[in-house]
Amino acid sequence: MADAFFDSREEVLSLTKRLVGINSIVNTEGEVVIAHSLYTLLSSYPYFMENPDNLVIEQTVNDEYERYNVLAFVKGTKRPSNRTVILMGHTDTVGVGDFNKLHEYAFSPDDWMEILKEEDIPETARDQLDSGDWLFGRGALDMKSGLASHLYLLRYYAENPHQLAGNLVLVAECDEEDSSNGILSALKTLKQWKKQHRFDYVAAINADFVAPRYEGDPNRYIYKGTVGKLLPSFFVTGAETHVGAAFEGLDPNFVVSELTKQLSYNPALCNEAYGEVTMPPVSLKQIDLKPAYDVQTALSAYAYYNFFIHSWSPKYVLNLLKEQAEIAFKRALTIFEERYKQFCHVSGQKVQEITWNPRVFTYEEMNQMLTNAHGVAYTNHMEMFKKELLNDDTLDIRMYAARVVEEAWKWMEDKNPTIIVFYSSLYSPRIELTGKTKQEKIVIEGLEKAVEEIQPNYQYPIVTKNFYPYISDMSFMALSDSDQDLAPVADNNPSWGSKFYVNYQDIRDINVPVINIGPYGIDAHKKLERMEMTYSLEIVPNLTNRVIQHVLNH
Template sequence: MRPCREEVLAITKELVHVNSVVNTNGEKQVAQYIFHWIKKLKYFQLHETAVMMQKTMNDQYERYNVLAYVRGTKSASDKTIILMGHLDTVEIDDFAHLKKWACSPDELMEKMKQEAVPPLVREHLHSNGWLFGRGSLDMKSGLASHLYLLKYYSEHPEKLSGNIVLIAECDEEDSSHGILSALKALKAWKKEHQFNYIAAINADFVSPRFPGDENRYIYKGTVGKLLPSFFITGAETHVGSCFEGLDPNYIAAYLTKQINYNPALCNEAYGEITTPPVSLKQTDLKPFYTVQTALAAYVYYNFFVHSWSPKEVLVKLKNEAIIAFQQALADYKERYKAFCRRSGDTFHEISWKPRVLTYKEMERILTKLHGQSYIDHMEKFKQNKLTDEQLDVRMFAAAVVEEAWKWMEDKSPAIILFYSSLYSPRVEVTGEKSEREKNVLQALDHAVAEVQPHYPYSIVTRNFFPYISDMSFVSLSDDEKEIQAACDNNPSWGTKHYIDYQHIRDLNIPVINIGPYGYDAHKKYERVELEYSFNIVPNLTFQVIKQLLASGQK
């Protein structure tokens, strides 16, 4: 065990002090800080081209990744291990009156000690074993661990039989422009320096899986994440004649009831199960107040996968949407009948039927109906929408579907199912697909066996990192056809949104997560445990590196 707690703690505090909220100038500032921190190391003064700031590509914000490498001199080897971690954080508004100190851990903790806080938070505040502050857990402590190891190997290249590459990437908390841009640099370095990427080690945070859980987790691979979205049309009417129309918000409510928290939509693989979908936005698309019911509604849901492909998810959600639509119409009919009984109005049979189409199915219908005129119109529409920088990719996709709907001849109520954001692919690391995977898992088992005796809580490995992370963009478990469904059913694909998944497939690096432990990531009581995060984590990663590069052969 290498004693490193105080050094990693110091680096963490330095990083936390730089407010680097995603999609702000802070991302650029923290990248500059990390770049200059690395440049000061003697190794990088002698090897100036071994560290770089890389501007992200196809990005409306100016922000940067920092990449660096150390070549080992112990024995000749092309084996290369990537240490990766993101430098951005979520925003700090949740700190409210403590916002001023959100990025100043020592001052923040003193302020919090003077306030009424939950019992466990108070216990941690007074224990001297925890560090609070935005980014302390997610994930500047993990990045600090990697920087410590980069520094160590830069000072002792003679102990390294192979190479270490560090990626400190931006924009993990939003659209992953950072890691997607870094792929280009990784491919270039692979060719230029003959790097053979045998493993990637991420250092994102881990937390208890349930109240009272004292395990510290290491993850092999990661959960996949989709954003299935629904454009819902009804039949507009004056609110004074509400049963002459069908409110799309009403259908949206049934859709959310059918999908939200639905355990049938949890994906199990290797004995582990995803959390169920939950809505992240639900709104109608009326631009201002009128007494007419809305023409359309829009809702999207977070959706995690372990083994299901984007294509399979579309099939499952189309079925759920049909069920929701059927139930909505059945209840509408019963309520209409009940109203007529009370009011004395005459009941008229409703003619609407459940109608659910995927975006690709609608595109096929419209292309067949209107041909090139539709294609040209939609291309022009998308290009014009690109000039609106305030329109995020999710609302851009909704606008495209709304415009396409205007071309439909049959405008009876319908639900259009599509994806409105990037697909973060699931990654399985089972040891069965390649020798590289097998070696990574063996090295991980060895590392845990070496370090566990030095720590009182159990260090447990699991198959899927349970949160969204940039691990999704260094390896692929889906085949090309499975990925294509996410592209074909994304209205912003090729304009507002595009990912070259082939870049990921070209590298396809087995990836694991050894990260800091703590509580309340993305919340004002975000905190990281010092001993595990600043001592155990760097030593676990050190042991994995040592084991993987032990032989030194090419």
Template sequence: MLQCREDVLAFTNQLVNIESIVNTKGEKTIAQYLYKFISAFPYFSKNPSHMTMSQTIQDEHERYNVLAFVKGTKGNSRRTVILMGHMDTVGIDDFNHLKEHACFPDQLMAALKREELPASAKEHLDSGDWLFGRGVLDMKSGVASHLYLLKYYSEHPEELDGNIVFLAECDEEDSSHGVLSALKVLKSWKQEHGFEYAAAINSDFVSPRFAGDVNRYIYMGTVGKLLPSFFITGAETHVGSCFEGLDPNFIAAELTKQIDYNPELCNEAFGEITVPPVSLKQTDLKPSYTVQTALSAYVYYNFFIHSWSPKDVLVKLKEQARIAFENALNAFDERYKQFSSLSGEPYFKHPWQPRVFTYEEMEQQLVMEHGDTFITHMNQFKESLMEDKELDTRMFAARVVEEAWNWMKDKNPAIILFYSSLYSPRIELSGKNEQEQALIDALNQAVESIQPAYPHPIVTRNFFPYISDMSFVALSDDEEGIEAVSNNNPGWGTKHYVEYQDIRDLNVPVINIGPYGLDAHKKLERMEMSYSLEVVPNLTNLVIRNLLK
């Protein structure tokens, strides 16, 4: 067993002390610090070409990844394990009056002793085995674990029959520019140094799955995440004549009722099930107050997948949207009849029918009707939208759909379904090939070695349940699945683009062995030190040795 607790704790504190909130200058600062820190290792003083600080590409922010590798001298194996983790964190505003202490664990814990805390948090604070602070759990202690192993093998390359690559990436908490840019470096090193990537080990945090859950989880593969989005048009009317039009917010509300928390939209694979979708935004697109009903509404949902492809999700949600639209029209009709009965005013049957299109279907129709005139206009419109740097990918996509809708000849109410953000691909690790099975075996052997000396069950599951950069080192989707994303994202090629071929070229099986704790992204974020600083580095090390032996 490596006696690593104090070193990993020291590395964790050093990283946490650097405020590296995503999309701020702190991401550049922490990369520079880490690069300088690793450069001082004697191995890298002698081999400066074995590390790099590389800037992200196609990124509005200046930020960097830090990559380094150690070539083992025990044998001539080209097999290589990637150790990956992100340096950025979410913001610190939730710390309120304790904000100045958020990145200084000792100060924060001293201040928290004077606060009223939930019983479990107070117990952890008093125990001496929990570290509090922004990034201690998500996921600077994980990066520190990998940093320890990089340093160890830089001092003991003779123990390594193969190679390790250390990757500390930026921008995991927003758009994954970091890992997507790092793929270029990993591919170039593969060619230049003959690396045969055997596996990637991520070190993102793990937490209990439910109250009272004492398991410490290791994950093989990861959940996929989509952001299905809906542009909803109605029929505008004055609020004093409300039944002469159709409020798109009414349809949007019915759509959310149909999709939110719907167990039919949970995806099962290998006996594990995703949580159902939930809305992340619901709004109309009126720019200011008027007494007219809105022309359009916009709503999008988080959607996790284990085995479904992005194309499968479009098919399922198109049907859900049709059901919601029909329910909304039926409710409208019923309420109109009730109002007519109460008021004595005549009832007129509405002319609308449920209409649902994917963005690809609408675009194909418009190209057929308007040809190059439409294509040229939309290209120019997207370029003009790109000048607004405050417009995020999700609202950019909505504006593109809104503009395209203006070209539709039939303006009757409709729902347009599309994707408006990054697709984080699902990854399954099933042992379907020799490389996957080798990683599974190496992990199982490592757990069997460590478990007897650790009091809590170390349990392996198939899908990491949170969004992570694990999604971008392998690809389980076929071309058709990826095309469903690119063909239905209105910002594709302008505001948003992912070189999925880079992921397919790397295509390395990945697992997650990460620090254990609670309340990531919250004020009481904390990690258990015994597991995170001792078990995690040793488990990771055993997997490396089992893979490379």
């Protein structure tokens, strides 16, 4: 009921501990275990005993791991309506290497908190532990308490469908912490149900974690839409030389170091929209591709960077970073030349002319150049190479992409130093939820009304913002990019169609306004991961319920 305030704490806490108790680290057998455990739990509900076709457990598609999603729906009987709200949450967690020898306790919150009482932990964490209102453990915050909140509401409406003027769909997806194979597979089932049951998807509510945005931040955030994430990558070639004649060549690591200086932590590369600013890019990998030690400088180097966006498109970012790479390359050559002249001065050598010029191509540009120059000989070779490269199980999609670019580079006739810019991983789309459509307006109104009604029950400010600032599966529920702006994601990803593929049309076919109402806590992905129980177990289910009721009753 819209006006009811659910006494949800104990049930959501029990569900949270049950879920946390299952080791479901991403890309492990635990993802299979938790899916089957969740399916068994839901199968025990009388509603799903009577309506077994409303509950499914499904293996992901096009996935190198065996794992499963669990999806369920409750059809309301308050009045005939196709309006449908999707509740979504992921079942996997990050690993527990940070727990070291105590890793076995990571999934047992009560035992873990007893151990922490004897550990040397920061004062803030100590106070929260002693308060009795915080739950510690892997997944307690990210995001099993959020999923537990959804399960609570699903069970309530399964028992009270007469209070539901529409339909409620639960998506408990795997693999959020790595490659989002779970939600990308679930989209196909959501499309099938949309057609089969005539579901009109009018809102999606994610329950991923929220956290303070700065030291001492008292706010508990709710997010409309989400940040987007790209992984711009750079293959850099130099001019090899013996280290005893260092200035006769150009070390690609030197160029990459200037590239990282240009990109990492650069506020000029933050994307502002609606008064909110993304975090700047930061390096996630920086290596050379030299296979073994010798005294020759490396032939090539490779780096990739996290890149968040609010309003920029993948096409815009690619062009922007091509310009940034040219700036970095010019600076690297300028510094190289200055140091070369200084060396010649102190060593008494004659200065030779430096003939290199900064060259930067996108992968699409290089691929087109090579296709034009070599025709089917090149394209056939690369298709065969990519196919054979799939047999190398040591390569993730990012290193696979680097190896493809490295192989293509061998076909370049002009081997002067160059930077190739491309994407090497999944694009998690940005979503703007601004009220531009009637349905977006209804969701925003429902969210604002829910906060207004619930705030008096809670001591800290509940604040709504425009972009969820962390990567989540929210990204795959709607698209704000045009097909033209999205095209470079495929055209500039060397893994596309072989190691990696996303059907973005599946997302566009769902295209539902999405918000995040999730548990509040601190230190997600860290040893002291913890969630505040009052907000997460009481406020979150009640906020979510009010949004459900508002959206379905329109």
